Structures are given as C-alpha cells and as structure tokens.
Amino acid sequence: MNAPNSSHHLLPTVNQRAIPAPMLASLQAELGDRCSTALVVREQHGRDESSFDVPPPGVVVFVESTAEVARVVQLAAQYGVPVIPFGVGTSLEGQMLAVQGGVSMDMGRMNQVLQINAEDLTVTVQPGVTRKQLNEAVKSTGLFFPIDPGADATLGGMAATRASGTNAVRYGTMRENVLALEVVTASGEVIRTGTRAKKSSAGYDLTRLMVGSEGTLGIMTEITVKLYPLPEAVMAASCSFASLADAVNATIQIIQLGVPIARCELLDAGTVRIVNAYAKLTLPESALLLMEFHGSPAGVKEQVDMVQAIASDHGGDTFEWAETPEERTRLWTARHNAYFAGVQSRPGCKVITTDTCVPISRLADALLDSVNEVHEAGLPYFLVGHVGDGNFHMAYLIDPQIPQERAQAEQLNHRLVERALQLGGTCTGEHGVGLHKMEFLTTETGQGAVNMMRTLKRALDPKNILNPGKIFIL
DSSP states (O other): OOOOOOOTTSSSOOOOOOOOOHHHHHHHHHOOOOOEOOHHHHHHHOOOOOOOOOOOSSEEEEEEHHHHHHHHHHHHHOOOOOOEEEESOEEEEEOOOOOOEEEEEEOTTOOEEEEGGGGGGGEEEEETTBHHHHHHHGGGTTTTTTOSSSSOHHHHHHHHTOOOOEEEEEOHHHHEEEEEEEEEEEESEEEEOOOOOOOSSSSOOOOHHHSSSSSSSSEEEEEEEOOOOOOSSSEEEEEEEESSSHHHHHHHHHHHTOOOEEEEEOOOOOHHEEEEHTOOOOOOSSSSEEEEEEOOHHHHHHHHHHHHHHHHHTTOOOEEESSHHHHHHHHHHHHHHHHHHHHHHHHTTEEEEEEEOOGGGHHHHEEEHHHHHHHHHOOOEEEEEEEGEEEEEEEEEETOOOOHHHHHHHHHHHHHHHHHHHHHHHHHHHOOOOOTHHHHHHHHHHHHHHHHHHHHHHHHTOOOBSSSTTSSSS
C-alpha cells in the first residue's frame, strides 16, 4: 500500500461540468420552483458528514416521481451533465458531493410507503422514506424493519451504500434485506430488478449489483425490503469491563458460542465519558458493551444468562438493565448520538471516520492495536463498534486549521485499514467507498477486480453522468 497522501481530503482538480443554458431552461420550465440555483440551497446539497471541501452542485432539483427522475436523467444524458442523488446528507465518505459539478437530485419528496404486504413480510417504499418513518408506518402490523445505521437515513441512501448498523449481527445488512428495486438507468430508462419472492435464480442478480453501487450505476426510485415480526420480548443491558481487551474478548466468545444477540455495541472509556456529558447519562466510564436481546421471554432469558456468564469470565460486572421501551430508547439514542457527542467534545472540529470490519476471531488484533496507536499519537478521538460482526469505527477529531492533525489522522486511518486487510478484513464494513476509500479498494480487491467494476460502469453509464468520481476514477 502506498504512503498516505496528507492532502487526501483535498480532491485532485477535476473539470466541473457546467450545466448548459438549454438544459437549465428545460429543468426550470418542467419543475418550476422545484429547480433551484440559489447558493444557499446548492451549498446545503454540497456537503455531508465527511470532511471533504467540494464546490456545490450547479443546480438542485426536487423530484416527486419516477417519471421526473427519468426526465432529469434523460436531459443529463443529452447534455453530458452529472446527476447525484441526495437523501438527507448523512453519508460519511463524500458519496453525494458534486465533485464534477452537475445536478443534485433531492429525493426527499419521494417519501411514500407504497405497499405493505404484511402476510409476505415485505414492504415497498420510495427512496426518500427514512427508516424511522418506515417503522412508524408498519408498526400496526406487528412487524418492523431492523436495519439501523444510527442516523435517520433514507432507504435509498441505505441501499445505495449497503448500510447496516447496530442490528446487523442478527438481521444482516441492506444486502440481505433488499428484495427488489425500480431503477432509472443512465439513459433515463426505468427498469425493475428482483421480485417480492424470497429467492430467484433468474439471470444476473441486478438487485445486488445496484445495492452498494453508491448511485454510480442507476438511481433507485422504488425499494422492496424484508420486514420481521416484532420480538415478543426485548431486553437491553450495559456491562462494564476493567479493560477494552476484556470487553472485546467477551464479544468474540459471545459470537463464537452462537448466542443470537441482536445488538452488541462497544464504547471505550473515553467515548463513554463523551456520551455521558452529551446525553446527561451516568454510565460507568470504562470499556462498555451495550447489548440487546430479542426473542421469546424464555429465549431472551437464556441469552441473557449465557452472556452474563461469559462477561463474568472476562471480568465484566455492573450489568444494568433497560427493560422498558423508554429506558431502551434512551440507551440507544445515546449510542446513536455518539457521533454528535464526539463533535461537541471538540468545538469546531472535523471528523475523519474509519470503518473497518474483520473476521470476528481477529477483532482484538485489529481494534486494540488501533487504539494503542491513536493513544500514542495523542489525537482526540472516539471509538464505537458494531463488534458483534467485527465492525468498528475510530473517529479522529481534528482541527481543520491545523494541517498536521489532518495528515496525522489520515496516517492513522491508513495503518488501521492496512491492518484490517492483513487480517482478512475490509476497508469499509458499511459506510461505502465514496471518495475516501478509493485507494484502499484497489488494495483490498486487486486491480483486476477494480477494472471489472470500471467495465461495468462504462457499459451501464457510458457518458459517466451517474455520481461520477466515486468508488474509483474512470
């Protein structure tokens, strides 16, 4: 792997593709006030939760139907202008930044839950539906959608980045939970992939091709996902450990023994301190596992007893239970707000996040060495991990006015990713490649695999208008 580029966040100069006047006139005529060139609107759609500094898109359009998405893409194809789908802007790797200019397509008004098929445990939604909105819509059926990346992201964004989150250890990721799609291609054609059937052997798996493609191969306009029965019993707990190593090793044993735990989240002592201050909690400020158990009352009790025994073997104590919905919500809200708690702990900072995932047996090797490195560097950080599936995040809190801090964070990130790859892991477990992980993608998959991806991109998007400059450079 090459030495990290200290200016990696400052993208190489690329040609900004201007929007021709005839195209802009067509957009304005067809969409009216839902086509905006106002700077404040363009700037809002020109940033996300990443640390990249990129000029805003040339125009923002607020689409309301598949037909409008297709029409905008047809105009973009005619004039060779980039189109970048935009959900709620929570991406962490720069996926929705207009690195080559163009049209930011806001999908927020395509927010209808189209069809709930409770008997088949499926639901079809438009891409602007958020995960919380979806669960509210299906609540009366006794079902729920478990994928929970923390932020109240849209289903379109979650499918595009192959998101997962806190429940993935039991319910899987978006890859396992998307059954079918409606997609607008780079020519403006509307196609459908997959069905509501739970399996199919019909041709290429275009659904899986689109899920995780980060808007570079097509724009999703309908998404059919799996639902699950609400568990009869739910119990959440926190457990403190004397050391981070003890907490990690307890997690490894829980998973290796096949305990069907629903959530298993790790915070180190410094992160617990940050979360306590932000959420006004009194969690013990030591290495902490946050866990949740789903199932029948008897099944949950069996899971709890096994986990308590394993935790005790590794020095875990101070089990604190959150049994009521209100207590559980408060606990998981605090975990989900760890990102914002970290940002607030260093006012004015920028966050450079990592997102490695390793086989569960190598979790201790990857995580503990990475923590030791950041301690030695002295850079402020926080640590959270979906450690039940070997995924964890270091977030380095840098002063954007101090270039040396950014360079140091990128070097730490580089070594962390290199370590994960050497241990049989990946450079990104759930955030996607975007702009930040392009060099690591080649190292992980090999040049031949990246070349195959380029071949697919060129075949499906010959004018390179769908979210260009992401995942790899053509």
